[in-house]
Amino acid sequence: MTAPTAVLELDHITRHRAGRPAVSGLTLRLDSGQVLGLLGVNGAGKSTTLAMIAGALAPDSGGIKLNGKDFLEQPELARRVIGWLPERAPLWPELTVSEHLEAHGRLRGMRGAELAQAYRRIVERLELGTLARRLAGVLSQGQRQRLGLACALLHGPQLLVLDEPANALDPVQVAALREVIREQAAAGTAIILSTHLLTEVTAACDRVAILHEGQLRYDSALDGADHKALEQTFFDIAMRGNGSNDRMQAA
Numbered sequence: 095m096t097a098p099t100a101v102l103e104l105d106h107i108t109r110h111r112a113g114r115p116a117v118s119g120l121t122l123r124l125d126s127g128q129v130l131g132l133l134g135v136n137g138a139g140k141s142t143t144l145a146m147i148a149g150a151l152a153p154d155s156g157g158i159k160l161n162g163k164d165f166l167e168q169p170e171l172a173r174r175v176i177g178w179l180p181e182r183a184p185l186w187p188e189l190t191v192s193e194h195l196e197a198h199g200r201l202r203g204m205r206g207a208e209l210a211q212a213y214r215r216i217v218e219r220l221e222l223g224t225l226a227r228r229l230a231g232v233l234s235q236g237q238r239q240r241l242g243l244a245c246a247l248l249h250g251p252q253l254l255v256l257d258e259p260a261n262a263l264d265p266v267q268v269a270a271l272r273e274v275i276r277e278q279a280a281a282g283t284a285i286i287l288s289t290h291l292l293t294e295v296t297a298a299c300d301r302v303a304i305l306h307e308g309q310l311r312y313d314s315a316l317d318g319a320d321h322k323a324l325e326q327t328f329f330d331i332a333m334r335g336n337g338s339n340d341r342m343q344a345a
């Protein structure tokens with residue numbers, strides 16, 4: 095049996111910021127239906143990594159493939175394949191919720207019945223109906239996040255990139271977000287989400303990668319993982335910069 099094509103492949107990507115390496119030689123593969131938690135302390139390089147995956151930042155070196163195709167040479171691929179929710183959902187305060195969704199759909203080439211159907215589906219799923227005519231500028235933090243997620247999901251992406259998605263959400267909203275993540279993964283979407291909380295990873299992901307000072311220090315499936323041991327590993331890496339390469343496992 096041939097191995098499935100990875101949805102996402104990072105091949106030794108490196109990116110400097112302010113003259114220092116923010117991400118160094120990162121190699122990672124993500125398959126359809128996997129939910130990978132990218133865990134790291136503040137400044138570990140998570141947002142820089144996700145911005146490169148989403149096409150918002152170019153790597154200084156290294157390669158990125160989406161469905162086996164070179165993403166850097168075909169950036170328009172990103173728009174079709176990826177749904178990205180950055181750490182702060184980028185919204186136009188003077189546009190309504192429905193205008194945001196329509197604009198996002200159009201940017202991705204959706205029109206007419208296809209756009210109308212996708213709009214109805216996502217508005218219903220994320221319970222945005224009562225907010226449809228509200229301006230983004232007056233939404234609460236949690237509502238802004240929900241709209242950002244709706245924009246990321248509208249076109250049915252194969253790869254969902256979520257940067258600290260649970261930030262600013264209350265516990266009910268966090269539970270709802272996890273449910274959406276589970277549904278998307280079950281439908282085959284590959285998901286990468288960043289967080290600095292191990293509990294977020296164990297609750298929502300089936301695999302964890304720990305990033306520290308821009309380098310991948312740990313990568314393992316969470317199948318039956320011992321939470322205490324994982325916590326200790328994260329702590330060791332974060333506190334001592336422990337290389338931990340000897341403990342790195344392929345997922």
Ligand SMILES: Nc1ncnc2c1ncn2[C@@H]1O[C@H](COP(=O)(O)OP(=O)(O)OP(=O)(O)O)[C@@H](O)[C@H]1O
Pocket residue numbers: 111112115116134135136137138139140141142143290
């Ligand atoms: N716009 C920027 N200009 C210069 N340096 C930056 C910029 N954004 C991030 N950096 C630097 O790049 C490194 C990685 O930052 P990054 O934001 O990717 O980490 P992070 O793991 O997402 O952190 P956090 O959890 O705090 O968001 C840090 O040293 C940071 O100071």
